[in-house]
Amino acid sequence: MIHIKHVRGPLAATILSVISLAFAGPTASAESDALVVANGSQPPSLDPHVSTATTTNILARNIFETLLTLDANMQIQPGLAESWNVSEDGRTYRFTLRPGVKFHNGRALTPQDVIASLERWEAYSQPGKNIFQGATWTAEGENTVALQLPVPRFNALQTLAPLFAQSAVIMPAEIVAAAGDKPVTEIVGTGPFRLVDWQADRMMELERYDKYTSFGGKQSGTAGNRTPAFDKLRVEFVPDESTRTLGLSTGEYDLVNPVAFDNISEIQANESLKLGSFPGVLLNVGFNYGKPGIFHDIRARRAVSVGVERQSILAAAAVDPKFFRLNNHLMLLAQKQWAPNVGETEFNPADAGKAKELLKEAGYDGSELTLITSRDFAEMYNSAIVIQQQLQGLGLNVKVESYDWSTFVKVRADKNAWDLIIMAAVPKADPTQLIFLNKDLPGGAQDAGLEKILTKFRNAKTTEEAQKLYGDLDAWNQEYIPSVRIGEVDYPFAMSKRVEGLQVQYEPIPWTVRLTD
């Protein structure tokens, strides 16, 4: 799923043409054999076991590795585990570790490291707790590790491969033991890059690990030969989006992730820059089931689902139609393994009349409703403004309150503080982990029918069985409407022409790059 677009667009006519960006060619960047990445967000830590932040997970995968990997078609491939087998009852897995793998501090990888890491991952991470509840790990001999599941899980292997967030990465046992529930401070992994220097809020310097043991086969996605073709990887944290774009145009940065939606047009206008994107978030309007109110009535929820005009909301959120699309199904269209065969994908009736009828039937009394969003994420803030306007068009008295992220999360936990919420959910390996269906999330939907399907889903033995259950889940979602899906929004990124062969899995993969000067 590689998006390399090379699209020319007319240069936007601007009043102050003197300010228009007639770019000259990029100057030579500081060092020739280093990839300089300008990253928009800062990781709170580099410990995927503890932090659910995607930035942490994506940066950490350059340093830490997982037992299994996923190729370009998202099929499971060997990782630190060279091979593995499954018992008939699907409850016992034995993984044979790849020989000769060394940690960055020179120490060889041992089964004890794998067990300590994965036990910690089970204890503190979301996927670990959801799918590996009650699982036990035992070492067998010098290079084999056995996993004992209480009940067969179809997605057990998939969860041990790289995920969007909180991948099951392997760290030295003593470091894991020392850290406990707080993020690890000593960063030692087995990955293609070694951490040289990390000055938070400024930059992170990584170096190719000379004694790296690559995985077998041709490089594809996060699988295969992962040895980087260049020496240094420098990640600069540049929170200001226009600075990131300007830095790209002067050649100071080779790769900028993400790029502001409004800067796309001028990047397209510059031949020496290339544009790409990766699946960003699933945008939903959530309801507050923790607080008594109109939205406990299905008719009110359907009114919102029917009434809103999704195209213009997505246009406000992501500007360019290439970066958003309608998708009324639970999982991303790009996640081919979950076939979207229930209901209409491009569901966007935008029927204000029907919506008003439904609201009257539901007995909406015109009381004020609060829609909360966060201004730290452009797509959440922009879509909230448009949604508020549209809902007021339907007669709902909605006011918007936008907070910085930390306050937003705190306000969300207070069930009397809001009625509607913008949910920008990170895509997950399987539907059971989606936050829309999570009853523990503040204001989450509580429905016996849902729980029944979810437990059946979690105990599905095979992927086929899981895919059938996905149909039921999707049908339930479109029937019960726990939250109104607006659509999918991709995050664009951009690179200078010196970056060749870049592949994307969740986000751009640095070690797949070849630098041409």
Next chain:
Amino acid sequence: MNMPLKIENLKISFGRGAVEAVRDVSLELRPGEILALVGESGSGKSLTARSVLKMFPEGAVVDGRISLTGDNVLEASPNDLERLRGEAAAMVFQEPSTALNPVFTIGWQIGEGLKAHGMRDPRERRARAVELLRDVDIPDPETRVDCYPHQLSGGQKQRVVIAMALALRPAVIIADEPTTALDVTVQAGILDLLRRCRDELGSSILIITHNLGVVADLADRVAVMYQGRIVEEASSTALFSSPKADYTRRLLAAVPRLGQGTAKDDNTSRERLVLVADQLEITYPSRFGRTPVPAVKSVSFDIAAGEVLGLVGESGSGKSTIGRAVVGLSPVTGGAMRLFGADLRHVKGESLRQLRRRVGFVFQDPASSFNRFMTVFDCIGEPLRVHRALSSSSEFRSRVLELLDQVQLPREMATRYPGELSGGQRQRVGLARALALNPEFIVADEPTSALDVSIQAKVLELFRALQKELGFAALFISHDLAVVEEIAHRVGVLRHGQLLELGSARQVMSSPSDDYTRLLINSVPVPDPLAQAKKRMLAGSIS
């Protein structure tokens, strides 16, 4: 040797001719002569003097010719002007404390003048500066040359300013009210210094003043200015003995003369005492890092009902502090001070308020003793309102108008703001305010020293009339002996917080028992050139 200074039909006006400050003045200063330019504030004397060095305030429109040692100053080019200023003519300013740059040493500032006129070598400049300081009798000039202005006394500072003027032996010295800011004793010294400049250096001096005593003491010739014109010009003896212009005559009459105090009946019956000071001590508390300052050291006196006690002394003598202590504006820290029998040291709150109701206070500076945002009517009526003396507003109104009549001010003044009145009018409003609650005791802290001589005479006349008519007792504080002699029944002389002499006005003024009082009386220049000359011979030793 041509005329050092010749001013021909000088005209100066402001605001595009709207206000004519100097109207066609012509003057001549002969070599080695001291010419006095006399007039009240607003007569244009200062402007005329400053035009000799072409130093005009902004927006001044000037016409006429001024020839200074041959050059016409008004047409001089900038570097001609720089050569003339200091060499041909130099200036001595009124306020010594602001005429010296606070952040540079005395030596440096004197050196600046020398440097501007070509003396390159710093060591030579320093030597010349020390020599100049010695010429003007500054003690221990070698160390004083490196001092800063704030480390010298008022008199010393003025001597330094004069030293700066003498630096280049200018033909003409222009002294703009050189002694007005100084105490009487210090003033005598400066006048002698100026006289020595003329006698030993031969420079001619143009002195500007409003004090006729100074004129009589120093000037050979006098020019009297009134509203921008010279109304009379004559030798000083001729002017004082037979003044021609009636303005000059009125001016001379208005000057209070020592020894001619009108005989006041000594009211012997001093049975009811209004104010008694018994070894009174006033020490200001020490502020952070400053040592405590004893202002008044064990002073004892008393004032009977209907009696006016005059307190005389130079600046820093503590006379104002005593006046302020009466109304609790300064703290009584030792001894006792009983007002209407109550000791001010222990009285507080309501009883203090009732005491203050029976005392009126007249302040020195008319400009700042009224709140800009209150009309004259409110200012006068404020004591009544504070003590809710009169219930109905009509009674209140009539009382205020009655007070205006008493101080001889037109009734329509009531609606105007203090800012729009003249100094003399404002002081009358001050008097009216003090009399509002017809107090039995008035404290007047230098009420007329901020006024021109002619206006001062009228206000004193009013004060005396009201005192006689209403019979209130009064504590009259002043640095001017002649004024005190005219007003007070009894007089006390203060120096550095101590009461040196206390007695009836005539006895203290004619035959003082204390040496300091005698020095004080002698230092006051009498507006009579002959008497001054005699006094100088006699007092040759003291100054």
Next chain:
Amino acid sequence: MAMTGTNDTIRSTRGGALSRALHNPPLIFGFTIIAGMAFAAAALPHLLGLDPLAVDPLHRLKAPSATHLLGTDNFGRDLAARILAGASTSLRLAASVTILAAAIGVAVGILASFSRLLDHVLMRICDGLMAIPAMLLALALTATFGPKFSNLLIALVIVFVPGIARLVRARALALRTETFVEAAVAMGASNLHIMARHIFPNVLSVLAVQVTFIFAETIVIEAALSFLGAGVPPPAPSWGNILYDGKAAITKAPYMVFFASTAIVITVIGLTMVGDGLRDLVDPRMGVRSEPGMAKRLFRLVLPRTSEGER
């Protein structure tokens, strides 16, 4: 004892303040700018039927055209309407902050000048508040109490009160040594009477000059706060958040930033002129020597203010 050299014959005509105000060019010019801006903000949106909130994402960031005089913003909302509505928000915020801060500041300042104990307590708190940089104090306060207009108002008032309190206290202390206040004390007036009749009117003169700077600075601080995400909460328009939105699209639609900053520049220039004019009107003698006019303007934005009047 010094002979006052003031020239008694030439005195200003009756009704001093008003006549001097009329021929004081900076005051007049500045005042017309502010009045014009306020009128435009209040009246024009109704006259031209503009809706600052109507969203039209498909026509976003369009250059100025016939339908949209100043073009559209990144939600397709009419920029002219938003700048005008923004003007009313910013001016309303600035006006209310100024009035509240001035009222509290005057009260604190005068009280501090009258009682020693109160003086120590109040001034230490003011020092504390002034030592914390204004912008970060506002940021923390809006983060703490949520980004509502009222919270921003309270935050900015807290930011400005110490500065005014210090200035008023210094002026009040100076006034207490003035002769006319001593005269009031001498006649037995109570503290309350002195505060109300004498101190308060004379403190106003200093305040009038200070108020215009607070007014101008509020507008600029709001813009900076919006930049850090703590200004007037969207979707309500304010010049600050228009600028912030405009910054993201500066390469594509620079006119957004251009028009918003021009509006700010014009208003603040107008206010500066009113401030300078007021200073000359209020105290001709104070003239230039007083606190150098707009000089402190920027510092309130970020600075812990100096403790003038103390040295």
Next chain:
Amino acid sequence: MLSYTLRRAGALLPVLLVVSVIIFSLAYLTPGDPARTTLGPEALEVDVQNLRDSMGLNDPFWVQYFRWILNAIHGDLGTSYFLNMSVAEAIGQHFLPTLQLAVLTILYALVISIPLGTLAARWRGSIFDRGVAGFTLIGLTFPSFVLSLILVIAFSVWLHWLPVAGYRNPFSDPWNGMRYLILPALSLGTIYAAVITRTVRASVLDVLKSEYVDAARSRGVNETRLLFAHALRNAGLPIITMIGLSFASLVSGAVVAESIFNIPGIGSLLVNAIERRDYPVLQGVVLFLTCVYLGLNLLVDLLYGLIDPRVRLSDAGAK
């Protein structure tokens, strides 16, 4: 002079105490906390509460305050939750860039404002004076980040003379270090130049009106010497105050420029700390900035003593 300094320093302690209480309560009241930020956007409430317990965030307000203030007195400002370094170290690391930027900006501002202000006062009312007045007005009112963006677009994107953003320590890499600081210094400096010019003009004008300047003129001293020798030193007092103010505001306030030019200064450290609710850093940095502000005030006071003998000598009781 020493006793004067000690006395002034002593007066700062109560202020520091007041500031520490204010900023600690602000941090305590701010919604959101480091635990929630550490665990990321989709953490569950129960996990957040567990982490809060282990971080001691659920202790009562005063317990947390005294624990923090006692450590602070012993010099230990605590460690950051996110920067895996001690707060003191973080401040040290971030203060250097801000200090360098502040010094460069002030120098640039002074180079422009001292001559401009003085000459504007000298030729009062001339076209030059009105031109300077216009420049200062624009300088004061122009939103700073718009100016920064224009400079970046002009000098980096168009002319490629200077880098867009970033920071290198000029001590270790002088050539690049300076190149990174020029644009931010220019954009900030222009505003401070405008402000200081106004102060210089105002105070020089005021001094030129005083009598001792007239007195010097009456002794033949020419105008230029009057201006630069006699007047400027007296006019220095308010100018020094203004420079002290500018420096204090630069140290804590260049946050807007720091975020545009991506300079890891103390301002952006504080803004990130607020965003991430990194309490120890937030409290530590504000306390540090308060000391800098109060220190600068003290320095300005002492400089007063240097320039104005009345202050220096009256304290030592030389009279």
